[in-house]
Amino acid sequence: MTLSEEDYIKAIYHLSKGKTAAVSTNAIAAQMDTKPSSVTDMIKKLSEKNLVFYKKYKGVSLTESGSSSALAIIRKHRLWEVFLVEKLDFAWDEVHSIAEQLEHIKSEKLIDKLDVYLGSPKVDPHGDPIPSKDGKFKKSIKKLVSELPIGAAGICVGVNDSSAAFLKFLDKNKIALGDTLQILDKEEFDGSVQLKTSHATIRISSQIASNLFLEVSENQ
Numbered sequence: 001m002t003l004s005e006e007d008y009i010k011a012i013y014h015l016s017k018g019k020t021a022a023v024s025t026n027a028i029a030a031q032m033d034t035k036p037s038s039v040t041d042m043i044k045k046l047s048e049k050n051l052v053f054y055k056k057y058k059g060v061s062l063t064e065s066g067s068s069s070a071l072a073i074i075r076k077h078r079l080w081e082v083f084l085v086e087k088l089d090f091a092w093d094e095v096h097s098i099a100e101q102l103e104h105i106k107s108e109k110l111i112d113k114l115d116v117y118l119g120s121p122k123v124d125p126h127g128d129p130i131p132s133k134d135g136k137f138k139k140s141i142k143k144l145v146s147e148l149p150i151g152a153a154g155i156c157v158g159v160n161d162s163s164a165a166f167l168k169f170l171d172k173n174k175i176a177l178g179d180t181l182q183i184l185d186k187e188e189f190d191g192s193v194q195l196k197t198s199h200a201t202i203r204i205s206s207q208i209a210s211n212l213f214l215e216v217s218e219n220q
Contacts, residue, residue, distance in 0.1 A: 001049070003104050006073050008032065008042050009051060010103075012062055013070035022059030071135040077103035078124035078131075079114050085125040086118065092125040093167030127158025127177050127213060143216055145183065145193055146209035153182035154214030161211040169208065174199045181214060 001009070011031045015023040025043065029036045043060055046052040051066035062070060080102040084090040090098070105111070112133070115121075122138060123129055129137035142157050156179045159166065170176070175197055184201065185194035191206030204212075 001069065004042070005046060006104060008046060009062070009066055009070045010073050012052065012060060013067065013074070016061065020061055022061045024059045028060065068135055071131045073103050075131045076105065076111050078128060079111065079118065081124045081126070082118050082121050083114060091171070093164040095125060096162060123157070123177070125177065126162050127156070141216055142213040144210055145181070145195070145212045145214060146191065146206060148183050148214065148216065150183055150186055152216065153180060154216035155179070156181055156212065157215040158213040159211055160213065166211060173197070173202055
């Protein structure tokens, strides 16, 4: 696949949330920041390579081969993010754009050695699961802070918004992956949440609460 084809495959996978549901060409165009006509042209190429199914007015879905290819790209991206943060001391808000370039490296041997070197991590710096070489990954029960009731607690496992500004906010307030957080109070008026972290008790806005995932038990 070309770099562009790989980008499309990954975009379709994310838009379908890893399921077999069809994705509209308009949604793909928005995700890729391009024209629907350009998407249609690319879909034809991917279909010829047996990477996607396309039905007019129904949308686009990945074939088994397409899904495997997408997971391989995502695996490389997330392993490189771990490497950049853990070994080169990049901040977690800096690594996404660099990993976007590194994910196109073709060498499977390099990626296998990278995985071993990093200790076969299960999640990337943003808390997203890293697929194994055979495309499998652990699925945990995670909920946004905004969805949880007062008294609920869980482990910080990811973010819904990986923008640099949001990640810097978390760093400023010493909120990191692996931290246990507890909801102490919720303000009905503005949706803000009082949160207990390992360092302090802070109040976060509804916007922040809607962007922070906690791994919780099934009954929460």
